Amino acid sequence: MRSLIATCLTVLFASTGGAAAVTPLDPPAGPDAFAPQLVATTDGVAMTWLEKVAGEATGASEHRVRFARLAGGAWSTPVTLVESDALFANWADTPGVAAAGDGALLAWWLERNGESTYAYGVRVARSTDGGAHWTPLGWLHDDASPSEHGFVSMAPESRGARAFWLDGRATLAGRAMTLRTARVDQAVAASALVDEAVCDCCSTAAVVLGDAALVAYRDRTEGEIRDVRVAAVRAGAAVTSSPAGADGWRIEGCPVNGPALAAGGGRVAVAWFGAPGDRGRVAAAFSADGGATFSPPLVVDAAQPIGRVALAALADGDFALAWHARAGDHAEIRIVRLTGEGSGAPLVLAVTAGGRRSGFARLAPLADGRLLAAWTEAGEGPTRLRAAALRADELPHP
Numbered sequence: 001m002r003s004l005i006a007t008c009l010t011v012l013f014a015s016t017g018g019a020a021a022v023t024p025l026d027p028p029a030g031p032d033a034f035a036p037q038l039v040a041t042t043d044g045v046a047m048t049w050l051e052k053v054a055g056e057a058t059g060a061s062e063h064r065v066r067f068a069r070l071a072g073g074a075w076s077t078p079v080t081l082v083e084s085d086a087l088f089a090n091w092a093d094t095p096g097v098a099a100a101g102d103g104a105l106l107a108w109w110l111e112r113n114g115e116s117t118y119a120y121g122v123r124v125a126r127s128t129d130g131g132a133h134w135t136p137l138g139w140l141h142d143d144a145s146p147s148e149h150g151f152v153s154m155a156p157e158s159r160g161a162r163a164f165w166l167d168g169r170a171t172l173a174g175r176a177m178t179l180r181t182a183r184v185d186q187a188v189a190a191s192a193l194v195d196e197a198v199c200d201c202c203s204t205a206a207v208v209l210g211d212a213a214l215v216a217y218r219d220r221t222e223g224e225i226r227d228v229r230v231a232a233v234r235a236g237a238a239v240t241s242s243p244a245g246a247d248g249w250r251i252e253g254c255p256v257n258g259p260a261l262a263a264g265g266g267r268v269a270v271a272w273f274g275a276p277g278d279r280g281r282v283a284a285a286f287s288a289d290g291g292a293t294f295s296p297p298l299v300v301d302a303a304q305p306i307g308r309v310a311l312a313a314l315a316d317g318d319f320a321l322a323w324h325a326r327a328g329d330h331a332e333i334r335i336v337r338l339t340g341e342g343s344g345a346p347l348v349l350a351v352t353a354g355g356r357r358s359g360f361a362r363l364a365p366l367a368d369g370r371l372l373a374a375w376t377e378a379g380e381g382p383t384r385l386r387a388a389a390l391r392a393d394e395l396p397h398p
Helices: 169-173
Strands: 011-013 020-024 034-041 044-052 063-071 079-083 096-099 105-112 120-127 135-139 149-157 160-167 178-184 192-195 205-209 212-218 228-234 237-243 260-264 267-274 281-287 298-301 307-313 319-327 330-338 347-352 362-365 370-377 384-391
Touching: 034 096, 034 362, 034 370, 034 384, 044 096, 044 105, 063 105, 079 105, 096 149, 096 160, 105 149, 105 160, 120 149, 149 212, 160 205, 160 212, 178 212, 192 228, 192 237, 205 260, 205 267, 212 260, 212 267, 228 267, 260 319, 267 307, 267 319, 281 307, 281 319, 298 319, 298 330, 307 362, 319 347, 319 362, 330 370, 347 370, 347 384
Parallel strands: 149 205, 260 307
Antiparallel strands: 011 020, 020 384, 034 044, 044 063, 063 079, 096 105, 105 120, 120 135, 149 160, 160 178, 178 192, 205 212, 212 228, 228 237, 260 267, 267 281, 281 298, 307 319, 319 330, 330 347, 362 370, 370 384
16 A cells, blocks of 8 residues: 655645645655654654564564654654664554753653563653763663553653653552653653553653643543543642543543644643544544643544544644544545634545554644654555655645
């Protein structure tokens, strides 16, 4: 299955409401690459991803974590953050990179720490030269239990970044997965509890707004209602936790379909997938009071979408939302403009497979006002990473 991106410098993406000019910017990743993560930096965008390396003469490692920066329209030479047979390589719980408030970059990845399938932890490293060199900081979490630790997100703080992750230390005693947080700068501080019962394997998303770090996550009640909430953390303590959209979705297992979060223009936007009553939909909501309350859900796609949402704030105060939609026997990655009044006509970014190999699409704003989108192209052959920049002002308005 091929990408909709042609080999020419600039192409047109199809839309139900017109077309928008885009520029292909595929990252320097090899075949069988997957799991991209993006973060905006002061001079561009940084990306991490996973690559398969089985069969290489360098050793027995199956995967490696790679890093590259996009600046001035060109990608840097990739740097290998880690290559190890202890890596936990997964389509949903992925490595990532974050920009810290002190100008450093922070990266994380997953390593096995026990014999069971989901016994793994989070390693962290720090770079002060734009990602050319990295200093290991050790484990993100302050326990060594052979349980699941992952689905990390980070938001910048003045001295570093505020990290959030799903922490499984309590699951070994039969209790629920928890959400924890810690500050990361030149070292990792002690962790604190944010929520004592959350969904086991839905990704988190974090942003900074004023003096608070906000995290979106999928909650879990005793009655197995797994709706999305947003918690605000100040000075290392969770002070508020608000429902983003009361779907009332009761599901016995984790849907592996976490929320997205973005902040801009004094507002916060959260997007998520839910399927109350087995009716799948992608929805979004907005907050003008720092995440304390949210608007009624704006349903963007109610045609049984796959979900896997991504969000980015636009310079004009609106937001861009990307997600995986169903399109016959395959999937389309679509992007749409969100305003306080509604959503515009969607653009089709790419055609890909609908299964797990296609992973999650990512979005990040560029300094020139464009958006960078990245995704995993999955078809019959090896997966490939794709990326393209598009003009945000050409996303159709409602």
